[in-house]
Structure formats: structure tokens, C-alpha cells
Amino acid sequence: MSLSPEFSVLLYEGRGSQALPPDRRFALCAALLDRGYSVSRAGLGARLAPGQTSLLVLAEFDDGHAPDLEDAAHAIALSACDIAGLSPDAVTDLVERRRGSQPMNQPGLWKPWFPVIDYSRCTNCMQCLSFCLFDVYGVSKDGKLQVQNNDNCKTNCPACSRVCPEVAIMFPKYSSGPINGEPVSDSDVKREKMKVDISALLGGDLYARLRERSDEAKTRFSKERDASKALAERKKCLTKLMAEGMIPADVLASLPSPEEIQRRATAAAAKAEAALAAAPSPQP
């Protein structure tokens, strides 16, 4: 993500301020967190994180006035607000105003959906890289599989995790395990993963099958010049995947033409092959 909301809130209850009742503390924290803010609860001696550029201190100050604050190192923009008598909603609105135009992701606008690699399981086989049509995966300088373009990932699509032979790809927001990060059981590993299921579904490798469909479609185009029939055929194939709950409908709807799928699949496979060829041979 390109946005960098290093704006944080500190709920201060140290010297010079009142301790908040637990219910009020809870209501304030929950309201701010649900709007996407990070909240620290601290007294004196709170630590500031590197990279943090702006910190708003909220407290019920003894004299009812927020002090002027300044970071001696001028690294962080510090400010304080007195929140005595303000409802949680009013405090949240106050924080929003203080944030001003500083960029921030907010809940509801974007779902953090991207693959997370469990490197204790990943064998660097590059099957995910070969499989993904959206260029989510790449290879590090030392030849290691990486998630490089997580913004490209299609929300709610866990298909790449199903082709991983080691159950090493997680989507923490997914509903069920082991894709959501639950411990991997022996039966998960023995299940031959979804790669097998994909093959069973389509009678062979997914992309090979799509390519076949494409070729078949081309043949039909030449015979019948009927693009709509070809499109219907492709939809039938992809709808089968959707029916298995493997790929969300909107992801299927956004898939490119069979020709483009073929081009991308070829490019991804070449990238994976190059990475594997460049990787050092395993030591005996």
C-alpha cells in the first residue's frame, strides 16, 4: 500500500492528568481502533516508534488545558488535546480533525488481502509464482520467493494457497484453516492440496485447460465466427471453478481473455523457471 498512516494516538494517564474509568477507557479505545487508529495506553515513559511521524496525546488534563508539546529532536509532530467531557464519538471526530490531510487507510475502504508465506514450510518450488496471473509473486535477489505486489492480489481469492504443495501460503483474513494460519495438520499435507482438486475439476492443469479452451474457442471462431459462443464456453469452464468456491465470482469476472491468460501464464512460468534455474543447487 502506498499510504503511510504513521499517525498514532496516545491515551495518557500519567502525571498531570486524571486516570480514566475503565469503561470510558474501553469506549475510547474501541471507537478509535474501529476507525483505524493505533492507540497506546501509557503513563510516563511511553516509547515512540521509529517511523512514527505524528502523535496525538489525549488526556483529561488536571487543569483542563492540553499542554504545548514538542519533540526535542524535531522528529515527531507532537500535539495534545484535553478530552474531558467528550463522548467517544466526539473524541474520534477531534482526532480526525487533528489528523487533517495526513493519509490513512480506514476500515471498510480496503480489506488487507494478500498471501503471507510461511517460510518454515515453503520449499521455493515457485508453483505459486507460476500459477498467479496477477504478478503478486516475485523473486528476491537471492532467489527466494517473495510477495512483491500485494496490491495486485484479488480480494477473497485464496486460489494460490490451494496450489501450494506445502500448505505454506496463508491468507489471515480467510475463514478456515489452514489457509487462515491455523496449524497445518498431517491430513492437510496428505490431501494433495487443491492442485490435485484443480486438476480433477478441469481434467488437467488449470492453465493448460484454459489454453485448450482458448484453442477450441479459436477453432470455433474460425468455423462459426461466433464470439458469443466462445465466450459462453469460457464462462462455463470458469463457473465450474467458482462453483467449487475456489475463486470468487468478481475475480472470475475480472479475468482477461483466454489469449491474455495464456500470455500471462507463460510469462509467470518463465519467471518461475528462471528463478529455479538461478537458484543454487541443494547441498548433498
Added chain:
Amino acid sequence: MSSPEPRLLYCRCAYAQVLPQDVKDGVLHHLCSAAHPFESVADLCEMSARRDPRLAELASAPLTIIACHPRAVKWLFHAADAPLPDSTEFINLRTLTAPEACQLLPPPA
């Protein structure tokens, strides 16, 4: 010299809400009732996606993370170039009830 007490980090999972609301609220209320300071973030996944530098700071000291499945949390930090120390403890709000999770936390003041 004894090792420092782990900091508490609570994830609200605000961006997708895969954690049960009653569990999230029950645990946050418990944290807010205790004397112990804590850090809370809207969503660890979102921070990992942005490679938020605050994750590295959090990972630099002993930590107890109150979030979802430990395997997911561990590798979310790793993905943000903020590997967690082996001593990190996890409280899994996807599998525990609120009372079960609260039993693992410092008691209310």
C-alpha cells in the same frame, strides 16, 4: 537481572473482522481495566501490507500479541521485515473465548 515484562499488543482486526466481536470487546475491556499499559492497533494485516515501521519497533522487545492464529501473526511480522523474537507469546482470539483469553492476561487493577 530479570528480563523486562513483555509489552502487550492487541489487534482489533478492524479491517475484516474475522475475530468474534464479543471476544475482541471482552479482551479489550479487560485490558482497559488492568493497570498494565498496552499497545493496540486497528489491524496487523493492514500494517504488514504497508510494512509499517512500527512493527519492527514492536518486535524489538519481548511481546505478547493478542490477535489471531500465531502462525499467521508470526509471518505477517516477517513479511514486514520485522521478525518476532522466539520469546514472543501469542493469545489466539480465533480459538479462545474472552474469559479464556483474559485468564492469560494481567489481572484487573
